[in-house]
Amino acid sequence: MSVSHCGDFKETYRDDMKVFQTPFVRVAVGLFVLLLYTTPLFSSNYVTSTMTTIAIAVIGALGINIVTGFTGQISLGQGAFMGVGAFSCSYFMRVAHLPFWVAMPAAGLTAAAIGMIFGLPSARLKGLYLAIATLAAQFILQYVFMHLDAVTGGSNGIPSPPPEIGSFAFDGDRSKYYLTLTMAIGAVAFTTNLLRSRNGRAFIAVRDHHLSAEIMGVNLFKYRLISFSVSAFYAGIAGSLWGVYTGYISAEHFMIDESIKYLAMIIIGGLGSVIGSILGAIFMTLLPQALTVGTGALASIFPKIGFLIMSFKDGVFGIIIILFLIFEPDGLAHRWRMIKAYWKLYPFSY
Amino acid sequence: MTGSADRPIQLAVENINLRFGGVMALGGLGFSVHQGEIFSIIGPNGAGKTSMLNCISGRYQPQRGTITFEGHDVTHRPSAARARLGIARTFQNIALYKGMTVLDNILIGRHIHMKSGLFRGGLYFGPCQKEEIEHRRFVEDIVDFLEIEHIRKRIVGTLAYGLQKRVELARALALNPKLILLDEPMAGMNLEETEDMVRFIMDINQERGITVILVEHDMGVVMDISDRLVVLNFGEKIGEGTPEEVQAAPEVIKAYLGGEQSVFLGR
Numbered sequence: 001m002s003v004s005h006c007g008d009f010k011e012t013y014r015d016d017m018k019v020f021q022t023p024f025v026r027v028a029v030g031l032f033v034l035l036l037y038t039t040p041l042f043s044s045n046y047v048t049s050t051m052t053t054i055a056i057a058v059i060g061a062l063g064i065n066i067v068t069g070f071t072g073q074i075s076l077g078q079g080a081f082m083g084v085g086a087f088s089c090s091y092f093m094r095v096a097h098l099p100f101w102v103a104m105p106a107a108g109l110t111a112a113a114i115g116m117i118f119g120l121p122s123a124r125l126k127g128l129y130l131a132i133a134t135l136a137a138q139f140i141l142q143y144v145f146m147h148l149d150a151v152t153g154g155s156n157g158i159p160s161p162p163p164e165i166g167s168f169a170f171d172g173d174r175s176k177y178y179l180t181l182t183m184a185i186g187a188v189a190f191t192t193n194l195l196r197s198r199n200g201r202a203f204i205a206v207r208d209h210h211l212s213a214e215i216m217g218v219n220l221f222k223y224r225l226i227s228f229s230v231s232a233f234y235a236g237i238a239g240s241l242w243g244v245y246t247g248y249i250s251a252e253h254f255m256i257d258e259s260i261k262y263l264a265m266i267i268i269g270g271l272g273s274v275i276g277s278i279l280g281a282i283f284m285t286l287l288p289q290a291l292t293v294g295t296g297a298l299a300s301i302f303p304k305i306g307f308l309i310m311s312f313k314d315g316v317f318g319i320i321i322i323l324f325l326i327f328e329p330d331g332l333a334h335r336w337r338m339i340k341a342y343w344k345l346y347p348f349s350y
Numbered sequence: 351m352t353g354s355a356d357r358p359i360q361l362a363v364e365n366i367n368l369r370f371g372g373v374m375a376l377g378g379l380g381f382s383v384h385q386g387e388i389f390s391i392i393g394p395n396g397a398g399k400t401s402m403l404n405c406i407s408g409r410y411q412p413q414r415g416t417i418t419f420e421g422h423d424v425t426h427r428p429s430a431a432r433a434r435l436g437i438a439r440t441f442q443n444i445a446l447y448k449g450m451t452v453l454d455n456i457l458i459g460r461h462i463h464m465k466s467g468l469f470r471g472g473l474y475f476g477p478c479q480k481e482e483i484e485h486r487r488f489v490e491d492i493v494d495f496l497e498i499e500h501i502r503k504r505i506v507g508t509l510a511y512g513l514q515k516r517v518e519l520a521r522a523l524a525l526n527p528k529l530i531l532l533d534e535p536m537a538g539m540n541l542e543e544t545e546d547m548v549r550f551i552m553d554i555n556q557e558r559g560i561t562v563i564l565v566e567h568d569m570g571v572v573m574d575i576s577d578r579l580v581v582l583n584f585g586e587k588i589g590e591g592t593p594e595e596v597q598a599a600p601e602v603i604k605a606y607l608g609g610e611q612s613v614f615l616g617r
Contacts, residue, residue: 013486014479190472197471197478198464201450205458208447215407215445216525217433217462230468272449 063234072207079258080141085239100163115232145251157250160243270333366415393582436528448507459524
């Protein structure tokens with residue numbers, strides 16, 4: 001939707017290529033970011049902690065959206081790549097005694113390297129076949145997490161030390177929130193920029209028409225691999241932050257259901273949309289909480305409903321994904337664009 | 351339009367054999383295209399015209415024969431490498447990136463001329479922005495040339511067929527090619543759109559000095575604008591030369607026109 005105000009003409013290409021086209025949008029986004037940073041000052045620890053998990057999910061969802069939404073390669077290994085990030089970050093900090101600020105990017109790069117290896121089948125496989133190949137990545141990595149005791153602590157898990165600046169440690173809810181929020185905002189900005197430059201266009205070209213992309217000089221295999229590794233890099237960063245958030249990581253968190261949750265986020269939020277990754281991450285993080293609250297409220301009338309709904313939780317997720325695919329295949333991002341267009345023209349219909 | 355045969359040879363196709371299982375798509379085909387000419391490939395349906403273009407652009411690899419472009423043997427090079435050498439093409443069925451805007455589609459043509467990597471692209475401000483603006487300027491020239499200014503920000507999938515064809519041509523031009531392969535650029539167009547397209551093809555050829563290889567069924571257009579042409583039938587060459595020579599060749603008249611020369615000339 002490139003509706004802009006009447007009479008608002010751009011005079012330079014630099015202006016025309018801006019992400020935020022009008023002063024109003026710039027101010028609105030600025031205020032929203034300010035709100036995000038000030039929320040912990042007047043909200044409970046529970047809200048802060050939930051927002052931290054949302055911020056982590058945003059980073060992971062952006063990553064899988066790059067490979068699946070923008071480059072069109074289905075990936076079912078995002079959860080495992082998060083695990084690689086979390087365990088290697090903890091390992092670099094505990095064993096190599098690196099500060100978090102070095103360990104986190106290093107963990108991201110480790111995940112990226114492993115993501116690239118598991119992206120290799122994309123040279124030959126497409127669609128569902130590739131999905132199965134990435135599913136293999138998920139299970140191989142899961143196995144490694146359970147058995148590589150020295151690094152992952154096996155089934156017991158392993159502590160993840162908090163990051164520090166000088167003598168200040170990020171171990172409170174608020175400081176963790178500020179750290180993850182800043183990383184998430186950085187990830188959103190980086191992704192937006194990436195997608196409006198050379199590499200991002202190449203990703204979309206590979207997705208939309210790989211034959212003509214190749215004819216235009218885009219090396220298909222290279223860009224598929226790059227998208228896998230960038231995606232895994234994001235997962236690695238998200239995993240490191242997850243370690244910071246929980247303080248203790250175990251393999252159970254990085255199972256197949258986590259990968260499916262991330263895939264669900266971008267389907268619900270909107271494939272191939274940055275704002276969709278954010279909305280999907282918010283939706284999928286809040287959904288279980290909303291289910292808990294909702295069933296809690298109903299518990300006085302139907303005492304057993306909480307137990308029932310919770311045991312059908314995965315089923316509820318599944319139903320929601322199916323409903324989205326049928327009624328809103330472009331996800332929440334599409335709904336968001338419709339709302340924007342509506343208010344732009346309000347009170348006229350067109 | 352005389353004298354194109356005196357110019358140096360840009361693309362030489364020799365003895366191309368292309369088989370799909372038992373089907374012979376191209377059997378020992380050879381011709382050469384000179385620098386700066388409009389060269390057409392014509393023939394009845396299934397004659398192997400598009401297969402020939404696919405061999406030149408790298409989508410198919412012939413079992414035998416060589417394709418030489420400006421001294422480089424490109425027969426077995428991947429298509430991306432051929433794009434770097436300066437071969438661009440459009441497709442018979444539009445092959446645009448439907449989810450992107452017109453500008454982004456054309457900017458893909460600049461891909462091989464740009465350098466920004468992942469990190470620079472993600473940071474954007476600084477060298478990457480400078481590069482984007484520089485290439486945007488190049489793309490805007492093509493947008494002006496093909497008269498698609500009014501749709502530059504539209505999503506390609508929502509455009510009319512004739513405009514999509516034009517965007518595809520724009521994308522191929524953005525590559526800054528030396529040789530452009532056009533696969534039925536006039537198919538499905540009305541008279542006015544056809545005239546526009548012919549004008550663009552002639553401008554591309556004369557003002558930009560780009561060699562054009564044209565596959566087209568509109569005989570009026572082909573005979574009017576081609577310097578030379580080759581006629582295929584069942585994967586074999588049955589005629590080659592200037593439009594006048596080809597129209598006079600009895601073999602061509604027999605195979606292609608069924609003896610009705612008047613149909614050949616009239617539009």
